[in-house]
Amino acid sequence: MSARVGTYLAAPVMAFLIALCVTPLLILFAYSFFRVDFVAISYDPSFANYAKIAGSATYRGLILKAFGSGALVAAITAVIGYPVAWFIAKRAGAMKSALLTLLLVPLYSGDLVRVFAWRVLLGAEGVINRSLIWAGVTDAPIQGLLFSPLATHIALTYNYLPFMVIGLWLAFESLDDAWLEAAADLGAKGPSRFARVVLPLTSPGLIAGGLMVFVMVVGDYLTPQLLGGASGITVISAINDLFGTAFDWPLGSAIAWTMLAILMAFFALGAVLIRRSSLVGGA
């Protein structure tokens, strides 16, 4: 009887999500097979849009660039976040929940404000450039600071680091220190304890955090747009243009679904990897 209660409770939520999340994505999928005929959409299905994407060096390049950025930022946040997560889980003591809260607070300022803040810091008229000129370090603003891949990746790292730290922190919380003592008793030195005990046991967190950061970087529209300048053209901004000025909804839909399909494949792979690595941890 109570299994029914849960199902009834979930039903309105399910209906809402199907109406405003699943249905739109299915219509988007249908659109990806249509084409634009002058200024109207012609409902005449074909694989032409997908063929166009596969045959276009530009779109292939943009997709690869998105995945490159995602992987790069996932790696940077992992390196920066690993010691932080370890410290919060194992060394912070009474400060643990304060540190976790402090880590998440900047996320609530909203993406627009965060990107704006980086423009204030890095812009040609911004704090760093103006102050360097005032201090006499340079005569003219360093243009490469803003509107560059560097600026974009600094801000992307800033945006998504907390998610990586949370993923790793969960893994460190479930890491039993007895494993380390046992390894030490058996004569393992520091680096080998790290490589053969700590790293494998925290790898589920690394994969989960990495996947989360990767997906969010790939899907980020604002950050490259506002900080990347000419380098800020991404596959996501290409979708935006196709739905706006370029008016080719079907092609935009096909690119969007290409991205969704690849991201779903990454998730499936991640789930398999996490399951396998937690099996190693449990053994």
Next chain:
Amino acid sequence: MSRAATFWVWAVFAFMYLPIAMIALFSLNDSKIMSLPFSGFTLHWYADVLGDGRLGGGFLTTLSVAFLVAICATVLGALAALALSFYPMRGRGIFTVLLLAPFLIPKLILAVAQLILFNEAGLPRSLLTVIGAQTVIVLPFSTLVIASVLIRIDRGLLEAAADLGASGLSAFRRVVLPLMANGLLASWVVAFVLSSSEYVLTAFVSGRAQPLSVLVASDFRFALSPSLNALAVMIVFGNIALVALAELIRRRAGQARG
């Protein structure tokens, strides 16, 4: 090693707060130029923002949208959290995936998909479409907040209520609901904050009445100025104050049980 780690943690937290600290600092500096020699303290950038009628109108739109989104997300989030953590249900796995999907799908892709839906359904873009769209992406967070309160409630209390002759409904109304009330309140506040600062989705599905985030997006995009700093600082501190409030409420939900 521990000292190096402590230093590293401090450095990372400094990095996380550097941009906010900078805009806060220069929003109080009495100069149009954002550069290091400080010219003196002023509040007139804040006065500029507060006296701006266009921003004031957008702010009111944001408040009314966020108010309603927070209610919708909390009601749906409560149903979802109850189904996931309190009453067993069929199809739990697929339900969880469906709930989390809006968080992981690139927002711009969800935005264009909803744009097509509204277009096909002949729904004009309005604040109503904004409320629907925002509720979808706020829902995973409100569910999480409420579930975090629900999992701390002792199931024994439900059994005790049943033993004392309470029906399922009255046990819920008189035992579970009072215990989860703080979770609902915390979820409402978190949803309010997330809704008010959302931009990408909102920009796509809003019509003529534009919330604050859409209104200031082009300013943020093209200009740097101390009054924009002041505006950003007010948004950040408003949000942080509300989130702190929500966290306080959520923790008290735990203590009352303990």
